[in-house]
Amino acid sequence: MAETQYTEDNIRSLDWKEHIRMRPGMYIGKLGDGSSPDDGIYILLKEVIDNCIDEFVMGAGKTIExxxxxxxxxxxxxxxxxxLGKVIDVVSKMNTGGKYDSRAFKKSVGLNGVGTKAVNALSSFFKVESIRDNQLKAAEFSLGELTNDVAIEESSKRKGTKVIFIPDEAIFKNFKYRNEYVEKMLKNYVYLNPGLTIDFNGQKFYxxxxxxxxxxxTISEEDMAYPIIHLRGEDIEVAITHSKTQYxxxxxxxxxxxxxxxxxTHLAAFREALVKTIREFYGKNYDAxxxxxxxxxxxxxxxxxxVFESQTKTKLGSTDMGGDLPTVRTFINDFLKTQLDNYxxxxxxxxxxxxxxxxxxxxERKELSGIRKLAKDRAKKSNLHNKKLRDCRVHLADVKNERxxxxxxxxxxxxxxxxxxTKSRDVNTQAVFSLRGKPLNTYGMTKKIVYENEEFNLLQAALNIEDSMEDLRYNNIVIATDADVDGMHIRLLLITFFLQFFPELIKEGHLYILQTPLFRVRNKKKTIYCYTEEERRDALEELKPKPEITRFKGLGEISPDEFVHFIGNDIRLDPVMLDKSMSIEELLSFYMGKNTPDRQEFIIENLKVELDRVEE
Structure with a gap:
């Protein structure tokens, strides 16, 4: 067999936008459709806002729209x-930006200089406008290619920068921005930058x-064990309280x-320094x-x-504060040792x-320890093979893996x-945990039940969240039950379990409900899966004269070959979100407490819609 030539011609150098479009995960984490807070469309928004924040930090501009x-x-x-002369370069040339002059941006956010370029490359339409010295310069792009280089013109508008973009639907399929996620992101920006106003669709955050x-x-005043401890220093700020009800x-x-x-590294240092300071203050060697x-x-x-461990900067890897400052660990420890102790x-x-x-x-820990030990021994026996779990290969903690x-x-x-x-999943990233019938209603029960109930104990072990969320194994936890009354009940029982014992799984946007199609409409040429009555009507219209309609009653009826479509690229997920106006306690007692007439009415009202959908 002839040897393949390996010459310079074989080495293909991708230009910046091709590279970003070919490997978007390297730049923005996962793609997604907007149902998850870490989906790519929010990272695009964040990259653009980060540049505005850097301006605010430099003392320029107190409002972002x-x-x-x-x-x-x-x-x-x-x-x-x-x-003005750099407007095109800044959004379309790699390694161009003001952030490399580290005097100006020593503690800047968007240090990789890729930010807006990634947004540009991944947008079907991208426009940048800069106004300074009473002049305006604009440029328009599509998929990173310059389509309109607008000449500089006189302008009486206020100085600043405006970016308009539309994420590319070829990459972000069926996406939609969810206001809840955008608001949470914007609120974090104003908490970290007191004095900044962000105006989102007319609503102001400050x-x-x-x-x-x-x-x-995050926590209602009634649920605080004591008023918030708020400490600020050079380069550090902390706020601390304990919840009366949360585990x-x-x-x-x-x-x-x-x-x-x-x-x-900073969070590990904070957790360690907190324990150390409190032990020293009370002079007792309390368990961490x-x-x-x-x-x-x-x-x-x-x-x-x-230095971050992942491209999307979700985990800090640096051990030093930089310059001639101490390590992150020493810095946080010294700060808490002095400030928290004084407080x-x-x-x-x-x-x-x-x-x-x-x-x-x-x-509580001592009361639990006997049960925990029993559960651990039981789990050890079954843990060689958590019989409920069909695991996957990549887990959330593998930050070096872009999936x-x-x-x-x-x-x-x-x-x-x-x-x-199990047959149709992606074994790299999708794991399955199967319940046997209806789980227990844990409303009002103590943590003891998590260890005594085998299913919940195995679920907790599969998620790896017994002690903290730090080691959570999966980014998305998806409840996949039938869309009938029993399925709804199981959903409610599982959500109760998470709300009761692991509410931050929901607070941090990890819990979802899997949407599955109600109908399949097909003719010889095409198959369309319909999730709503409206989609069914559209499909009938598209595939007339006489398409075949199948009504799915339960997930078990859908063959693995078909299931692939509902948990693959086109997966539809509904995030489970907490409503700020209702505390977890109120929420639980409303849904799972004694049968109040209010709740019966509410459930009948809401189930009616679901059941109508199911019966049609």
Missing amino acids: VRIKEKEVKVRDFGRGIP SENGLKDLLME SEEYHSFVNGQNTTQGG SDVRKSIVSAVSIKVMEP LHKNHEAADGIQRKIVQAER NLESTLFITEGDSASGSI
């Missing part, structure tokens, strides 16, 4: 404006008290204004898990030229509140449905 109308996004700042306001938004630890962590949803149980806190630090000496209410929580956690954000656990009922999903 964000407009999202269906698929079009507009972001306008009132900063200094991009130098924060005076930084991370203290973030915690006020787990909850952290919101940030580096240079970036929400590090997967933590990193007792000190941190039920904590709700936020920590933000600024680091010079941070507790002066504020007896907080000091007493923390101690009460620790003693209560200790008591880690796709890691998904489907929770299914019965063997027929889990059989179909």
Whole structure:
């Protein structure tokens, strides 16, 4: 066999936009359709806003306007404006940007210089406009290619930069921006930049008290064990309280204004320093898990030229603060040792509140320890093979793998449905956990039940969240049940379980409901799956005269060959979100408490719609 020639002709150099479009995951994590907070369309928005934030930090422009109308996004700042001669280069040439002069942007957010270029390459329409010195320069692009180089003109508009883009539907299939996710992102920006106003579709976000306001938004005052401890220093800010009702630890962590949803060195240092300071303050060697149980806190630090473990900057890898500063660990430890200790000496209410929580956690842990040991022994026997779980290869903690954000656990009922999903799933990123019948109603029960109930114990083990969310194994947890009354009930019972014991899974946007089609409409040439009555009508219209219609009653009826379509690229997920106006306690008692007439009425009203859909 002739040897293949390996010459310079074989080496193909992709230009910047081809590279971004070929490997978008390297630049923006996963693609998605907007149903998840870490989907690519939000990363695009974030990259554009990060540049506006850098202007605000430099003291230029106190307001950012964000407009999202269906698929079009507009972001306008009132900063200094991009130098007019560089407008095209800044959004279309790799390694061009003002951020390489590290004097100006020592603690900047978007340090990789790829930001707006990735947005440009991944947008079907992209327009940038810069106004400075009473002149305006604009340029338009499509998929990163310059389509309209608009000459400089005189302008009386306020200085600043405006970017308009429409994500490319060839890459982001059926996407839609969800206001809840956009609002959460924008609120984080104002908490981290007190004095900044962000105007989103006419609604204004502003924060005076930084991370203290973030915690006020996260936990109701009635649920706080003591008023929020809010400490600020050079390059660091923390806010801490404990919840009266929540079991787990909850952290919101940030580096240079970036929400590090997967933590990193700064969060590990914060958790360690907190325990150390509290032990020293009370002079008792409390168990670390007792000190941190039920904590709700936020920590933000600024680091010079941070190193992140993943392209989307969700986990900090740096161990140093930069320059001649100490390590991240020493810096956070010294800050808490001084500031938190001083605060507790002066504020007896907080000091007493923390101690009460620790003693209560200790008591509960001891009560649980016997049961936990039994459960662990049981789990060990079955853990060689968690019999409920068909695992996948890539997990959320594998931050070096660009598919880690796709890691998904489907929770299914019965063997027929889990059989179909198991046969048609992507074994790299999709795992299946099958329930046997209806799970237990855990409303009002204590954590003890999680260990005593084999299914919940195995589910907790599969997710790996017994002690904290740090080691969560799957980014997406998807409840996949039939769309009938039984399926709805199972959904409700599972959501109750997560709300009761692991609410931050829901708060952080990890829990979803799988949408499955109600009908299949097909003729000899084409098959269309319909999720709503409206889609069914459209399909009948498209495939007339006489298409064949199949009504799916349960997931078990759908063959694995077909199931592939519903959990692959075109997967449709409904995020389970918490409504700010209702606390978790109220929510649980409304849905799962004693049968109140209100709830019966509510469920009948809402189920009616579902059942009508099912019966048609």
